[in-house]
Amino acid sequence: SQQGEEDPQALSIQEGENATMNCSYKTSINNLQWYRQNSGRGLVHLILIRSNEREKHSGRLRVTLDTSKKSSSLLITASRAADTASYFCATVPGANSKLTFGKGITLSVRP
Amino acid sequence: DADVTQTPRNRITKTGKRIMLECSQTKGHDRMYWYRQDPGLGLRLIYYSFDVKDINKGEISDGYSVSRQAQAKFSLSLESAIPNQTALYFCATSDFSRPYGYTFGSGTRLTVV
Numbered sequence: 001s002q003q004g005e006e007d008p009q010a011l012s013i014q015e016g017e018n019a020t021m022n023c024s025y026k027t028s029i030n031n032l033q034w035y036r037q038n039s040g041r042g043l044v045h046l047i048l049i050r051s052n053e054r055e056k057h058s059g060r061l062r063v064t065l066d067t068s069k070k071s072s073s074l075l076i077t078a079s080r081a082a083d084t085a086s087y088f089c090a091t092v093p094g095a096n097s098k099l100t101f102g103k104g105i106t107l108s109v110r111p
Numbered sequence: 112d113a114d115v116t117q118t119p120r121n122r123i124t125k126t127g128k129r130i131m132l133e134c135s136q137t138k139g140h141d142r143m144y145w146y147r148q149d150p151g152l153g154l155r156l157i158y159y160s161f162d163v164k165d166i167n168k169g170e171i172s173d174g175y176s177v178s179r180q181a182q183a184k185f186s187l188s189l190e191s192a193i194p195n196q197t198a199l200y201f202c203a204t205s206d207f208s209r210p211y212g213y214t215f216g217s218g219t220r221l222t223v224v
Contacts, residue, residue, distance in 0.1 A: 035213075040199070040218070040220070041217055042115075043154075043203075043213075043215045044215070045212045045214070098156055098169070099144075099156075100156070101153045101154040101155075103152060103153040
């Protein structure tokens with residue numbers, strides 16, 4: 001069963017705007033990760049945030065984690081048409097556990 | 112060459128046929144996984160292997176089997192394919208020393224008619 005649940009399911013924005021995607025999960029985690037999938041292709045790992053971290057940055061990506069609310073957000077700043085993809089959050093419950101994925105968010109960035 | 116290679120990329124097969132999907136990796140990772148993706152359902156874990164002698168069922172293993180022939184090779188078999196196994200299948204790898212960043216193959220699109 002899915003651990004993470006992303007919100008919204010679909011997001012459409014104009015190029016240059018920021019995109020914010022949210023993920024909620026049910027049980028305690030060791031870490032949470034975000035992946036990107038271009039249409040029909042494999043997933044690409046974007047960023048990982050550990051349970052003892054609150055915020056991480058990687059280029060135009062900013063991830064926050066609130067373990068008290070069991071939620072995370074992914075912010076993409078200054079979006080580009082090339083950011084159009086599906087984004088998945090995935091959780092790792094324990095140190096030796098497997099990734100469990102949410103259903104994904106479809107992001108469309110209009111030129 | 113891709114770090115994780117899946118073959119075939121696309122396959123159409125008939126109900127009742129046995130089919131094998133293959134995955135090979137050049138990452139040197141010890142852990143390998145098979146996931147299935149259906150529209151609107153995200154990715155679900157079918158089987159995983161933490162090393163050559165270790166095979167474990169995931170959440171949706173019924174109707175599937177796997178073989179870890181070597182550290183670099185992990186194949187998924189559908190013993191008797193059925194139409195609801197039509198999906199996009201992904202192989203992924205990870206490293207025990209750095210277990211959390213998965214590397215995915217490009218996927219196999221399987222259609223069972």
